[in-house]
Amino acid sequence: MTIHDGYVSVDPWLRWGTVYDYLDPHELVVLGGRDGSVGVGGLVLGGGISQFTPKRGFACDNVKSFQIVVAGGKILEITANSHCQLFQALKGGQNKFGVITRLDLFTYPSPQLYSVSTKLKCAQNLEVSLTSLYVPSTGEPYLQLVMLSSSGNNVTWTKQDQSGGLALPPPLAEFNNLSYTHVEESKGTMSKLASGGSSPSGLRYDLRTFAFYSSSTMLKRIKQIFDEEFAPISKEIAGFSGVIEWQIVTENAIAQGVAHGGNVPGFKGGGPVIR
Structure with missing residues (x-):
């Protein structure tokens, strides 16, 4: 380098x-x-x-x-x-x-990054993050919410003692109504946060990617199909794991691609897009 x-x-x-x-x-x-x-x-x-x-x-x-x-x-x-x-x-x-x-x-x-990871009890057999990562779980089902800010040291989401929620920015305010089992915080540069975990080695991966404009109907239907297809396999094959990762591509992210000459994914506007 x-x-x-x-x-x-x-x-x-x-x-x-x-x-x-x-x-x-x-x-x-x-x-x-x-x-x-x-x-x-x-x-x-x-x-x-x-x-x-x-x-x-x-x-x-x-x-x-x-x-x-x-x-x-x-x-x-x-x-x-x-x-x-x-x-x-x-x-x-x-x-x-x-x-x-x-x-x-x-x-x-x-910038200094600030990340918060929380766990919630959940009826589905899923693990979920803000980037919407769905993984079949063999233990107690729970919902995981992960938030990250890159706007500097003055950002904080603190746990509220009375409600058990978080002090969240307005677009995520509805998450304050949920009860969390614990909150984990991490602060530092990208060098520190990127070293916090790694994918397990020695496994085979098969990856497919597609994109669609944000739709709750589409998200629910994909989750239903995922449960129907992957639940039987995960019970029969030890170590098998299936993942749906919802990655949100914002309108500004799409605009940045257009401003820098375009790209093969081809998003031109009208977001947000789920990829």
């Missing part, structure tokens, strides 16, 4: 935790994976949702340039001003156009 004025050059085979640790002493951050164990190249070429996506768009929308080896063996520098069509195609087009050998990623001042 090499720091330049306003961006950092990164080898795509690194993992995000290494990148965050490298930038942290310089008080800088890039848009990358929320888990430090995630690979750099795969996330950026796939679009890439990060902790900063609501403000700055996808990770792929924050690439200054790509270095790529194409099928004929040429090494090309791909920017929005040179090879503009290939530049857009690489932003979410995955690894279909050549071998990426370097990514130049825009850097930003690293």
Whole structure:
């Protein structure tokens, strides 16, 4: 990795935790994976949702340039001003156009992050986060709500003794009516928060992604199908886990992608979108 004025050059085979640790002493951050164990190249070429996506768009929308080896063996520098069509195609087009050998990623001042994780008793056999992660649970069912703010040190959501809820921002006020079993808080830069967990190794994964405009009817129907299909399998196969992860792409995140030359996911407005 090499720091330049306003961006950092990164080898795509690194993992995000290494990148965050490298930038942290310089008080800088890039848009990358929320888990430090995630690979750099795969996330950026796939679009890439990060902790900063609501403000700055996808990770792929924050690439200054790509270095790529194409099928004929040429090494090309791909920017929005040179090879503009290939530049857009690489932003979410995955690894279909050549071998990426370097990514130049825009850097930003690293804010202090504040994360709160809470658990609630839930009738469904699900684990849920604010990014809406659904996982079959073998223990007592519970609902998990995770919130994260990147607006600095002055943000706090404290537990309220009388109601058992949280002091939440207005858009999430209805969550105050729920009773939480515990609250876990974490503060620090992206380098610290990304190191808090990692995906288990040695497992096989099969991933599918699609997007639709926000619809409660669609969300409920997807959950119903998920329960019907995955519950029998999880009982029969030890270690099997199925996940639906609802990732919210805000109107501003979509606007950032449009402003930075567009991307392969192709969102043009009218959000929010669930991906």
